Amino acid sequence: MAQMGRPRTFDRQAAVEQAMFLFWQQGYESTSLSQLKASLGGGISAPSFYAAFGSKEALFREAAQCYLDTFARVTECLWDDSLAPRAAIEQALRQSASMQSEPGHPPGCMVALGCMSAPTAEHAAVAAPLTASRARTRAGFVHCVKRGMASGELPADMDAVALASVFDSFLSGVAIQARDGVGYAVFDSAITQVMRVWDVSRLTA
Incomplete structure (x- = not known):
């Protein structure tokens, strides 16, 4: 036996x-x-x-x-319609950048980095939860932009996906830079700059 x-x-x-x-x-x-x-x-x-x-x-x-049940929840505010859409985006960026740079755990984001070494079809099923999480965050940015368009804060003919991609791409870049040792102070200033993309778009509304 x-x-x-x-x-x-x-x-x-x-x-x-x-x-x-x-x-x-x-x-x-x-x-x-x-x-x-x-x-x-x-x-x-x-x-x-x-x-x-x-x-x-x-x-x-x-x-x-x-x-996903713990650290990744920093971007769930993108779906909180009690927040103004711009505020929801800024909060998601700052919370995520802070989490990714804090001590006590590996730097960066597991959702962004956990399966980067395994992108093949063989591991697609393994990566599926992280892929779905990235898609949810991307959709959350789109959701906020569309809310801004609906309220008149952003132009009605705004390309929601394109503007959302600015914020989503920035967040993906944070994961790489945090892994390289870039600290939160840099991200904090950078987020202030990237939010001006929203403000410039709003001025043309």
Whole structure:
């Protein structure tokens, strides 16, 4: 009879969070199964790993969901219609830039960086939650621009997708620069500048 893995003695949720940080720092492909087994709960055997998580792919999905339920919520204000649309965009940019630069976790954004090393069709299903999150944020920027158009704050003939892409592209760039060590003070000033794109558009309304 095959030997069973030792009983699980680690905190499963804490292990998922540890995996999240590894995937966030290194990406999906660059994080090996041996690294995961060595790190989670102070080290677990292969049988214990598979009994707890099933596979590396399944663990990544759990880790990604953990990120989406916590750190990624900094951009949910894009869907808060109680905020003025410009304010919602600025808040999303500042909250995300602050989160991506703060100590205590890897710099940058797992949604933007977690699967950049694994863009192939083979890993499309693994990356799907992060892809969906990026699409939701992009749609949130469009939502805010369209609210600005509907209220008369922006021109009615504004290209909503194009203007939204300015803010979405900026946020993607923050992820790369934060990983390179750029601090929040730079992003804070840059956000003030990028919000002038909205203001210039408003002046022509």
